[in-house]
Amino acid sequence: MSTQTLPYTVHPHPVTGIYSGKFGTWLFLASEVMLFGALFSSYVLLRVGAPEAPSPLHWPSHEETHLSWRIGGFNTLVLIVSSVTMVMAWASLKMGDFSKGRRYLWLTFLLALTFIVVKLSLEYVPKLRGGYVPAKSTFFSLYYTLTGLHGLHVIGGMVVIGYFLGPGAALWKRDPEYYTNRIECTGLYWHFVDLVWIFLFPVLYLM
Amino acid sequence: MSSHDHHTQGHGSGAHHELSFWRHYVFSTDHKVIGVQYGITALCFLFLGFCLMMMMRWQLAYPGQPMPVIGKFFGEAAMPGGIMLPEFYNSLGAMHGTIMVFLGVVPLLVGAFGNYVMPLQIGAPDMAFPKLNMASYWVFAVGGIVMLVSFFVPGGAANSGWTSYAPLSVIATMGQTLWLIGMVFLITSSLLGSVNFIVTIIQLRAKGLSMFRLPFFVWAQLVTAFLLLLAFPPLEAAGVMQLMDRVAGTSFFMPEGLVVSGVPSTVAGGGSPLLWQHLFWFLAHPEVYVLILPALGIVAEIIANNTRKPLWGYRPMVYSAIFLGFMSFIVWAHHMFMTGMGPTISTFFATTTMIISIPSVIILTALVISLYRASIRFTVPMLFALAFLPMFAIGGLTGLPLGLPASDIPLHDTYYVIGHFHYVVAPGTIFGIFAGIYYWYPKVTGRKMNDVLGKIHFWLSFVFINMVFGPMFVQGLAGVSRRLYSQVGYAHGEAVQSWTITSSWGAWLLGLAQIFFIVNFFMSMRAGKKVSDNPWEATTLEWAAPSPPPHGNFTTPPVVYRPPYEYSVPGLAKDYFPQHAAAEA
Amino acid sequence: MSGSHADVSKHVRAYVAVFIALAIGTIVTVAAAQVHIPHPMNYVVAMLIALFKASLVAAIFMHLKWERAANIWILLALCAVFFAALMLLPSLTTFDLPKQAQRIGAWG
Amino acid sequence: MRLWQRRAAVLLAAAAGGVLFARPLLGAEAAAPTTPGVKIDGAYADWRNLWLPPDISQHGHNIDGLIYFLHGFMGVLFVGWGVFFVYCLFRFRQRAGQRADYNLVKAKPSKYAEIAVAIIEAVLLLGFSVPIWASVKNDLPTEAQNPLRVRVLAEQFAWNFHYPGKDGKFGRTAPQFVNTASNPVGLDRSDANAKDDIVSGEMHLPVDRPVICDISSKDVIHSFAVPVLRVKQDAIPGMRIPVWFQATKTGSYEIACAQLCGNNHYSMRAVMVVEPKDRFDHWLEEKSKPPEEFEEE
Numbered sequence A: 001m002s003t004q005t006l007p008y009t010v011h012p013h014p015v016t017g018i019y020s021g022k023f024g025t026w027l028f029l030a031s032e033v034m035l036f037g038a039l040f041s042s043y044v045l046l047r048v049g050a051p052e053a054p055s056p057l058h059w060p061s062h063e064e065t066h067l068s069w070r071i072g073g074f075n076t077l078v079l080i081v082s083s084v085t086m087v088m089a090w091a092s093l094k095m096g097d098f099s100k101g102r103r104y105l106w107l108t109f110l111l112a113l114t115f116i117v118v119k120l121s122l123e124y125v126p127k128l129r130g131g132y133v134p135a136k137s138t139f140f141s142l143y144y145t146l147t148g149l150h151g152l153h154v155i156g157g158m159v160v161i162g163y164f165l166g167p168g169a170a171l172w173k174r175d176p177e178y179y180t181n182r183i184e185c186t187g188l189y190w191h192f193v194d195l196v197w198i199f200l201f202p203v204l205y206l207m
Numbered sequence B: 001m002s003s004h005d006h007h008t009q010g011h012g013s014g015a016h017h018e019l020s021f022w023r024h025y026v027f028s029t030d031h032k033v034i035g036v037q038y039g040i041t042a043l044c045f046l047f048l049g050f051c052l053m054m055m056m057r058w059q060l061a062y063p064g065q066p067m068p069v070i071g072k073f074f075g076e077a078a079m080p081g082g083i084m085l086p087e088f089y090n091s092l093g094a095m096h097g098t099i100m101v102f103l104g105v106v107p108l109l110v111g112a113f114g115n116y117v118m119p120l121q122i123g124a125p126d127m128a129f130p131k132l133n134m135a136s137y138w139v140f141a142v143g144g145i146v147m148l149v150s151f152f153v154p155g156g157a158a159n160s161g162w163t164s165y166a167p168l169s170v171i172a173t174m175g176q177t178l179w180l181i182g183m184v185f186l187i188t189s190s191l192l193g194s195v196n197f198i199v200t201i202i203q204l205r206a207k208g209l210s211m212f213r214l215p216f217f218v219w220a221q222l223v224t225a226f227l228l229l230l231a232f233p234p235l236e237a238a239g240v241m242q243l244m245d246r247v248a249g250t251s252f253f254m255p256e257g258l259v260v261s262g263v264p265s266t267v268a269g270g271g272s273p274l275l276w277q278h279l280f281w282f283l284a285h286p287e288v289y290v291l292i293l294p295a296l297g298i299v300a301e302i303i304a305n306n307t308r309k310p311l312w313g314y315r316p317m318v319y320s321a322i323f324l325g326f327m328s329f330i331v332w333a334h335h336m337f338m339t340g341m342g343p344t345i346s347t348f349f350a351t352t353t354m355i356i357s358i359p360s361v362i363i364l365t366a367l368v369i370s371l372y373r374a375s376i377r378f379t380v381p382m383l384f385a386l387a388f389l390p391m392f393a394i395g396g397l398t399g400l401p402l403g404l405p406a407s408d409i410p411l412h413d414t415y416y417v418i419g420h421f422h423y424v425v426a427p428g429t430i431f432g433i434f435a436g437i438y439y440w441y442p443k444v445t446g447r448k449m450n451d452v453l454g455k456i457h458f459w460l461s462f463v464f465i466n467m468v469f470g471p472m473f474v475q476g477l478a479g480v481s482r483r484l485y486s487q488v489g490y491a492h493g494e495a496v497q498s499w500t501i502t503s504s505w506g507a508w509l510l511g512l513a514q515i516f517f518i519v520n521f522f523m524s525m526r527a528g529k530k531v532s533d534n535p536w537e538a539t540t541l542e543w544a545a546p547s548p549p550p551h552g553n554f555t556t557p558p559v560v561y562r563p564p565y566e567y568s569v570p571g572l573a574k575d576y577f578p579q580h581a582a583a584e585a
Numbered sequence C: 001m002s003g004s005h006a007d008v009s010k011h012v013r014a015y016v017a018v019f020i021a022l023a024i025g026t027i028v029t030v031a032a033a034q035v036h037i038p039h040p041m042n043y044v045v046a047m048l049i050a051l052f053k054a055s056l057v058a059a060i061f062m063h064l065k066w067e068r069a070a071n072i073w074i075l076l077a078l079c080a081v082f083f084a085a086l087m088l089l090p091s092l093t094t095f096d097l098p099k100q101a102q103r104i105g106a107w108g
Numbered sequence D: 001m002r003l004w005q006r007r008a009a010v011l012l013a014a015a016a017g018g019v020l021f022a023r024p025l026l027g028a029e030a031a032a033p034t035t036p037g038v039k040i041d042g043a044y045a046d047w048r049n050l051w052l053p054p055d056i057s058q059h060g061h062n063i064d065g066l067i068y069f070l071h072g073f074m075g076v077l078f079v080g081w082g083v084f085f086v087y088c089l090f091r092f093r094q095r096a097g098q099r100a101d102y103n104l105v106k107a108k109p110s111k112y113a114e115i116a117v118a119i120i121e122a123v124l125l126l127g128f129s130v131p132i133w134a135s136v137k138n139d140l141p142t143e144a145q146n147p148l149r150v151r152v153l154a155e156q157f158a159w160n161f162h163y164p165g166k167d168g169k170f171g172r173t174a175p176q177f178v179n180t181a182s183n184p185v186g187l188d189r190s191d192a193n194a195k196d197d198i199v200s201g202e203m204h205l206p207v208d209r210p211v212i213c214d215i216s217s218k219d220v221i222h223s224f225a226v227p228v229l230r231v232k233q234d235a236i237p238g239m240r241i242p243v244w245f246q247a248t249k250t251g252s253y254e255i256a257c258a259q260l261c262g263n264n265h266y267s268m269r270a271v272m273v274v275e276p277k278d279r280f281d282h283w284l285e286e287k288s289k290p291p292e293e294f295e296e297e
Ligand code: HEA
Pocket: B163, B288, B289, B291, B292, B334, B335, B353, B354, B356, B357, B358, B360, B361, B364, B365, B368, B389, B390, B392, B393, B395, B396, B397, B399, B400, B402, B403, B404, B408, B411, B412, B413, B417, B420, B421, B424, B425, B429, D077, D078, D081, D082, D085
């Protein structure tokens, strides 16, 4: 190990009150807000610009989209539960219980997997087979882009969580506090992914 | 995401690891190596962008005439018989803009200068997230390679302008797809970089270095990083949407009822071409301040150093920079006045545009007043920094007629706009970059660049760059549209064609003038005069480190005692008082 | 962040409470959609519920309630302003077009 | 700098300046001809003319006035700062035994100058730009002023001008009727209103009568730009945007495309003929004669 490491990777900066990783994560999330913001903005602009019902280009009613709120609602609950398990993982680690934290992490990972599997097998595949392709209408363009990008974020989260369950776990032995911090940052990201879905669900499935 | 890294090796002078060649020079996590990587790559791209443009200038000056010597290398698809095709011209134009902005200037100002100088100036051992820093460089490199590859696909590189307005870009050839993919990489790289910059500046300042003791350059980098962080994601989203339009047949930007080449289009429609413009300019207006702020930072450093005097109005400058950054997010639609915008919204955007010019005036005024009662040393970096001021003034002032919707009517999308922004980016930003290179070269290499060559480079560049861009205002006022493969088909274009020719000769002579720079740049690495750690007798922290600085930068962590520009302090023997000096040595 | 074990175990109760609130919020969202509120209002209702749920996630799960680092708050404020600009201005621009230009199309 | 270096620099600068002013020597002879047979009127800038082209519109002088004033203002700012700047460069260059002044001047004048800049910008914006823009955008001529309505439909790479004919009503148009050669604007021939409609690739206008152009596009974004009229409006597919103007001088002028629209953007040019009322009516008459050219193929 080297003698001089970077300061504030683990412990909070005395003035700003946070460690660098958390600050960086928040900054990253801010940029994510703008990323999804642009997509939501597109939704708003295209939605208010859409012509009224008789026109073939009118905005599809919720029946016309054939999106099931049951599946969407189920996935919403899955993500909410995964947020709870994520934060519990952190809390357990914070209290020094590594094996409990690990269990919660696994749960989170499996819930994320559930989300993706449900999304793909019950929604994407049947929809695409049924001719509801992205090119069908503005609504479906938005639907696939928004949920697709969100899904990629979920998968990204799974990769990170998987890393901390696998090779990344070694860090716990070296520096438990550092490990816990990294789980906190992962959690911040994970809750953000959940938060995006909280908006996506009503906008796409219920309107 | 968990982007932080526990950096466990390679730091501090105490522990010296033998790094392999690859870890040391290629996949290095040292901010200085990464800075140099960015610098070299970006200079090459800058050179490439310049070459593309010199070819365009031939077609503009002598339309339809075969290009001497070079023409025959390009083959039938681009230049049959040495005569440039319009599609090739458009590719060159779009790629010149893209390369200059995203692969040349931003990586130089932020990736190279920011990365190299900023941590030194704040007395940090490295960036906050060294591995992330390395990742930004490599993501950038991939983006650059994708852009380069796009020249060789069928149909050539993207040819819908650097603005890629839909629907043109959606129906364009394959190069556009690669452009979009490349942009997604470049944007991602900038995002990663900006997170790193902000955290570093906020968290890793040396002891005693409060925010208002930061050199102005660091402030400029901080504001710039925020612009990158919050303005770039919308274009990433827009890029994904345009990719969907091109690849999956969606119609985000495609309205119904299109008839392309006489054939009714099959896309569903319902999209909005203006949506693309909003998302693009939401990025691209802040982007132009990304191009200018760090350059202003460099110029401020050099002016303080060579006037031997504290900067006049340091605090107002900092506040102006912050305000400028903030406002730059809400002026974007001044690029869209001619899309049929109504009076209310156009007034809003025109007002914000006028407001945003005020902080620029304040910064420029402060820099000019800093010369008063100074003791000006006309070193090479100082020459470039001084020339920057009136050149930026011309560019900035010509922004005003563009910012008022009424006077923008005859000027929009003419060469007047081209003149406006080239005055800010070329004799403005590029001069800032040259100034920075001459100024920090001794820090990076331990040697100074040659003075005489530098001065020749400066004077020739100064004269010829005005010869390039001055005539553009004349063309623009005469009504010549931009992005014209040839203007002589128009009577009003033909009338001012001789100015175009002047401009082209200016560009080629400017190119010749760069030989003095390139020779100097490479020659000085071996043959430049060896200099001390602080050859300019400067006060800021980067000069407290050895030249070139070792891993971990400082032999002992520096402590800061005073504001950044304490020059000519009365009662001291030396005319500079470094930030880290406890008392006069 | 709060440090001691006792603190964290107090959080745990909050997490469970928030989970219940979120679950109820989801049910309310779905229920509200079934009663067919007329067009623009249905968005307002749905967004209000979503906003409420999102605030809970941000405040409790993301620890904003306990966060005292000013940086994060400044960042979020900035983000909120630009987000609002991005949401509002493009659509407003479309509405500000002269009447004749609004969504008439090239044909007709 | 040593003396010889300074001399060399001055010499180089002079040489470069010489190149700049010897510009006509660098070969300014005319290249490709403009549209054969059509003489373009209006004394366009030749290379000695450094300013806006002549103005033949009723509203143009307001815009020109604003641009003139702005450039005066910019000139004052530039020269003002520039004089001070150059003065400093000479007066405060480094001299032996002299030190810079550590103390910063209290520069009130700069503050006043900045405030003045802000005020003048506000006046220019609110006093001039906003009213001009409002009149250009909103004060479309009323029926009483008897405006001529023309539908302008852009395509890669041509301008189509669609006149309603005698009945003053535009016929129905739709994309499926488009035929590039015979029916560029997609007129529905079965529509009664379409019978007398006129479609032309050359724009004819009566002088001294308000004109409303509805600008749109079939494919990509173009921009309808008439330099001598001080008119510019993007032609955006999916939108139809009105612009209006009144030409005050007869002659043939150029319509340009100002927005990159593809390979032949550079040649997307049309001629606009402004003529007296009787000539214009005659042209309409001629054009509405039995339309063999309109027959479907
Ligand atoms: C570095 C880049 C940069 C900078 C700093 C600016 C600065 C400004 N720009 Fe520019 N702009 C661009 C890059 C830049 N721009 C680009 C690239 C485009 C075109 C994009 C495209 O379409 O492809 C563009 C286009 C553009 C347009 C759109 C034009 C059109 O398409 O019709 C407008 C309109 O409002 C505009 C306005 C302004 C204004 C008001 C400023 C202001 O911030 C300027 C403020 C500065 C001043 C007012 C100067 C102050 C001077 C003094 C006080 C005198 C001092 C004197 C001496 C020292 C001698 N710009």
